[in-house]
Amino acid sequence: MSTLPIGHRVRARRKALGLTQTALARTLGISISYVNLIEHDKRSIGGALLNRMAEALEMDTGTLDGAQERRVLDELLEIAAATDSAARPEPETARDLLAQHEPWARVLLSLHRAVIRDQGTIMALSNRLNQDPVLDASVNDMLASATAIRSVADIVADAPDLEGEQRARFDAILQEEATRLSDVARTLARAFEGAQADVSGLTAPEEVDDFLYRRSNHFPVLEDFADSLGFREAADPAALAARLEKRHGITIQRVAQEDAPRASVFDERSKVLRIASSASPATLRFELARCIATLEGGEIIRAEVGDAAELASDAGRDRGIRALAAYTAAAITLPYARFHDHAETMRYDIDALAVHFGASAEQLCHRFTTLRRPGAEGVPFAMLRANAAGYLTKRFPLPRLPMPRHGGACPLWAVYSAMQTPDLRVARVAEFPNGDRFFMLARATRPQASAYGQTRPTYALMLACEIVHADRLVYSDGLDLSTAGRADPVGSTCILCPRTDCAHRQEASIRMGAG
Numbered sequence: 001m002s003t004l005p006i007g008h009r010v011r012a013r014r015k016a017l018g019l020t021q022t023a024l025a026r027t028l029g030i031s032i033s034y035v036n037l038i039e040h041d042k043r044s045i046g047g048a049l050l051n052r053m054a055e056a057l058e059m060d061t062g063t064l065d066g067a068q069e070r071r072v073l074d075e076l077l078e079i080a081a082a083t084d085s086a087a088r089p090e091p092e093t094a095r096d097l098l099a100q101h102e103p104w105a106r107v108l109l110s111l112h113r114a115v116i117r118d119q120g121t122i123m124a125l126s127n128r129l130n131q132d133p134v135l136d137a138s139v140n141d142m143l144a145s146a147t148a149i150r151s152v153a154d155i156v157a158d159a160p161d162l163e164g165e166q167r168a169r170f171d172a173i174l175q176e177e178a179t180r181l182s183d184v185a186r187t188l189a190r191a192f193e194g195a196q197a198d199v200s201g202l203t204a205p206e207e208v209d210d211f212l213y214r215r216s217n218h219f220p221v222l223e224d225f226a227d228s229l230g231f232r233e234a235a236d237p238a239a240l241a242a243r244l245e246k247r248h249g250i251t252i253q254r255v256a257q258e259d260a261p262r263a264s265v266f267d268e269r270s271k272v273l274r275i276a277s278s279a280s281p282a283t284l285r286f287e288l289a290r291c292i293a294t295l296e297g298g299e300i301i302r303a304e305v306g307d308a309a310e311l312a313s314d315a316g317r318d319r320g321i322r323a324l325a326a327y328t329a330a331a332i333t334l335p336y337a338r339f340h341d342h343a344e345t346m347r348y349d350i351d352a353l354a355v356h357f358g359a360s361a362e363q364l365c366h367r368f369t370t371l372r373r374p375g376a377e378g379v380p381f382a383m384l385r386a387n388a389a390g391y392l393t394k395r396f397p398l399p400r401l402p403m404p405r406h407g408g409a410c411p412l413w414a415v416y417s418a419m420q421t422p423d424l425r426v427a428r429v430a431e432f433p434n435g436d437r438f439f440m441l442a443r444a445t446r447p448q449a450s451a452y453g454q455t456r457p458t459y460a461l462m463l464a465c466e467i468v469h470a471d472r473l474v475y476s477d478g479l480d481l482s483t484a485g486r487a488d489p490v491g492s493t494c495i496l497c498p499r500t501d502c503a504h505r506q507e508a509s510i511r512m513g514a515g
Contacts, residue, residue: 007041008099009064013057014039027056041099071213072105073098074402074492079112081495081510091510113206145181149174207316208323209395211308217396218372219304219327225297226331235333236358237281240288244273248295252288254279263287266294282360286329293328301325327370334359334367340376343368347474348379350443361443365461369396379472382438382464386415388457400436401464404493411504412490415462418442422458427475429467431487433498439470439481 014024021039025032028049037043045053054061076094083089098105152173156162162170231239244250250266254277264275264287275287293301305311305320334357346352348368350361357364362385371378382401385394390408397403409415418426422444431437444460470476480486491497494507 006045006064007039010053010057011039013059013064017057019056024056028052069098069102070399071210071397071402072102072109074496075109075112076105077496077510078404079108088510142181142184145177145184148177149181152177204313204315204319207311207313208319209397211310211316211320212323213397214310216372217327217369219324219370220373221300221304222297222324222328223331223336223373225300226293226328227335229292229296229332231332232335232338235285235289237285237288240285240292240332244288244291244295250291264291266291280360282354282358282363285333285358286363289329289332290325293325293332297325297328301328326366330363330367330370333357334363336371336373337376339367340371340373340378343371343378344472347472349474361445362461365463366396368463379465379469384409384415384462384464386419386460386462388419388459390416393459398464398466400466401438402492409493410491410497411506412488412502413462414440414442415460418444418460418462419458420444422446425475427479429470429479429481429485429487430464430490433489433491437467437483437487438464439467439473439476439479440464441473441475 014021021032021035025035028035029052030049034043038045050061050064054064057064073094076098077091080089080091080094094105097108152170156167156170229243241252244252248271250271250273253272253274255274256277263279263283264273266273273288273291275284279287301321301324304324305317308317308320311317311320339357342356343353346356350364353359353364354361359367365381365383368378368381369383372380380398381396382398382403383394383396384392384403386392386408390411392403392408395403403409413430414426414428417428418424425441425443427439427441429437430440440462441464442460442462444458446458465473467481470479470481489499489502491499491502494502494505495509497505497509499505499509
């Protein structure tokens with residue numbers, strides 16, 4: 001787990017306000033030497049002192065403690081991990097780069113992401129060449145035509161006195177093969193245009209991750225829009241369907257799974273919303289709300305996306321629009337004030353809340369991560385979803401709990417333990433190498449099959465929060481949450497974890513011996 005130097009930020013802001021170290025120390029109630037140590041990154045700060053520092057420097061704590069930059073630092077370490085060992089920089093120098101040359105650090109990340117995108121494009125095109133029978137046949141046809149043209153050209157060159165019927169025959173062969181070569185070239189061009197479209201936007205999920213993270217996954221304007229619709233209680237499917245029919249003339253059809261490859265498909269021309277008949281009541285309600293969000297809140301959503309510098313690509317903006325439509329659907333089906341109050345009262349009991357609101361566990365966990373309204377904040381949760389192969393397919397990080405962008409996380413995280421016993425909740429305290437403690441709650445599940453023989457993929461959801469919030473959760477009852485209590489020693493990923501005595505290590509760390 002990385003720590004971020006904030007001394008330069010404290011020093012710059014203090015000087016901008018015209019404060020001396022003496023004046024700042026007096027305001028904070030600490031010694032001048034302690035202020036000096038903080039400004040030179042010899043002492044870290046947190047808790048009450050961080051809050052007092054932010055107030056004295058007229059900054060919010062998220063800006064002061066570098067919550068946004070923390071992800072940049074961890075991604076710099078991932079870049080170092082991917083570098084050849086002979087040229088690999090020392091991990092601690094990443095902190096210095098970010099502290100002293102932040103713009104250059106962000107340029108480096110931008111270039112690294114471009115490399116990943118281009119490598120993905122090359123791999124996708126290579127796979128297409130190797131596996132697409134149309135392309136394989138086209139390449140073979142192109143080689144055959146080129147060989148025929150070369151052979152005829154050699155004959156004509158060696159026999160310049162060819163005339164009459166013989167010359168006409170060779171000319172006809174050349175024309176035929178040249179036409180065939182041109183046709184094959186056009187076929188290849190169209191195929192590669194399709195391939196390029198297939199692999200575009202490879203960094204779109206990362207763009208959306210950054211977009212949500214920088215806003216703490218909370219969008220007041222979308223919450224206000226959802227509240228304005230008047231669903232003060234959890235809207236039932238009938239009310240949502242009636243709104244779609246009366247206001248937009250939309251008909252709801254329940255169709256077979258093969259006619260709705262996604263949970264819902266909306267046909268704008270016929271104004272028909274097709275929802276799979278196998279969809280659960282919770283999914284049905286969510287998809288109806290998503291349609292309302294798209295139709296009535298589309299302009300607001302597009303404005304939020306349009307103002308986001310993080311969404312630099314068309315694919316990123318499209319994905320961002322879909323993410324905010326889902327966010328708005330959650331705000332409609334789980335109204336903020338009511339949901340927050342019940343979540344706090346029920347101590348985030350997922351099963352009890354699922355019964356009360358008629359929502360799925362995943363919908364509830366997503367909604368937990370959005371409870372950031374000033375004065376009515378919920379528990380600050382990180383959330384992730386992992387598939388049976390261990391890959392993280394959804395992630396909402398916390399400043400001090402970064403999520404790996406690629407592949408999987410530490411195998412000792414609760415999300416992987418939950419895979420061993422589906423439908424059983426795994427609750428534990430986890431301690432990272434730097435001493436940070438988190439409460440982790442995970443459960444694996446398999447969706448209900450809608451037909452005989454249907455594949456039911458297993459996936460696991462995990463919520464995590466800093467240990468100071470754990471007593472607000474029903475799942476922490478009976479656990480020792482004190483600093484003396486037992487905690488599982490975990491890391492972020494093997495390659496970034498400095499623990500030398502871990503029996504679960506899968507690859508060498510670039511931080512062996514680092515603190």
